[in-house]
Amino acid sequence: MIGNSIYRLYKKIFPDPDTGVEGLLEKGANVKMVNTILKIAKGARLIIKDNVSIEGYSITIEKGEVVLGEQTKLIGKPLEQGRTLLYVQNGSLSISNHCIIKNEFCIRFGGKCIIGAYTGIMEGTEIRVDEEMRIGAYNMISYECMLYDTNTHNYYPKETRRMMTERDFPAIGAEHEKPVTAPVFIGDDCWLGKRCIVLKGVKIGNSAIIAAAAVVTKEIKENYLAYGNPAITKPLTK
Numbered sequence: 721m722i723g724n725s726i727y728r729l730y731k732k733i734f735p736d737p738d739t740g741v742e743g744l745l746e747k748g749a750n751v752k753m754v755n756t757i758l759k760i761a762k763g764a765r766l767i768i769k770d771n772v773s774i775e776g777y778s779i780t781i782e783k784g785e786v787v788l789g790e791q792t793k794l795i796g797k798p799l800e801q802g803r804t805l806l807y808v809q810n811g812s813l814s815i816s817n818h819c820i821i822k823n824e825f826c827i828r829f830g831g832k833c834i835i836g837a838y839t840g841i842m843e844g845t846e847i848r849v850d851e852e853m854r855i856g857a858y859n860m861i862s863y864e865c866m867l868y869d870t871n872t873h874n875y876y877p878k879e880t881r882r883m884m885t886e887r888d889f890p891a892i893g894a895e896h897e898k899p900v901t902a903p904v905f906i907g908d909d910c911w912l913g914k915r916c917i918v919l920k921g922v923k924i925g926n927s928a929i930i931a932a933a934a935v936v937t938k939e940i941k942e943n944y945l946a947y948g949n950p951a952i953t954k955p956l957t958k
């Protein structure tokens with residue numbers, strides 16, 4: 721199901737000729753897509769398992785693969801109110817079964833992101849992966865959080881950055897080299913509070929709680945609470 725045949729299938733669902741599926745789109749049974757834009761480049765793959773629903777998302781896969789597990793729901797905003805973007809420039813994203821996904825993803829430089837079953841990620845949260853991020857099962861990840869395994873930008877001498885900015889304008893800050901990265905691992909049964917930040921290299925143990933607005937830069941042990949900036953920790957007592 722590659723190329724023109726997929727495009728024909730796609731056109732049956734989305735009459736907009738400006739959006740396209742040139743790569744592989746594999747859809748299971750009872751998949752619902754509403755108000756959604758797909759751009760899947762040649763060679764890229766989107767695999768949607770049974771009973772997935774996608775609403776108000778724009779999904780762009782330039783190179784790599786996205787797999788959406790059974791019963792998972794991607795729920796974005798109506799596109800005219802601001803795009804909810806799942807963007808894979810180069811890499812892979814695997815979302816397990818029964819997840820509720822309302823956040824943005826940006827995956828570059830061959831990054832690999834895996835999300836376990838029954839995990840919910842709320843609106844405004846941004847997940848950026850340039851190397852590896854593994855998020856376990858049964859996690860509750862709140863609104864407007866930032867989960868980064870990457871510095872997102874490189875540090876260059878100002879002359880270099882100015883040259884890149886002028887060359888790439890209107891794209892400002894487009895990176896052509898991978899920034900500094902370190903894998904992020906989040907266990908199972910965690911609760912990440914609103915606007916918390918998890919930075920590169922962090923490992924969060926099972927059943928940890930990250931307080932609202934905490935900035936996590938170091939390992940958090942299983943059953944610990946992290947709070948503050950930079951976050952400090954104490955054991956959970958209940």
Ligand SMILES: CC(C)(COP(=O)(O)OP(=O)(O)OC[C@H]1O[C@@H](n2cnc3c(N)ncnc32)[C@H](O)[C@@H]1OP(=O)(O)O)[C@@H](O)C(=O)NCCC(=O)NCCS
Nearest residue numbers: 868870871872873893900917919920935937938949950951
């Ligand atoms: C600023 C940043 C790039 C620093 O990266 P870096 O130069 O590789 O620095 P390091 O990770 O080695 O951290 C240096 C120290 O600062 C601390 N630190 C880093 N970022 C921090 C933050 N945002 N808040 C509090 N402490 C922070 C680290 O824990 C480390 O502390 P230590 O010396 O006690 O171990 C990175 O931490 C960051 O904030 N990234 C997010 C960038 C962003 O907002 N991107 C959005 C898209 S533009």
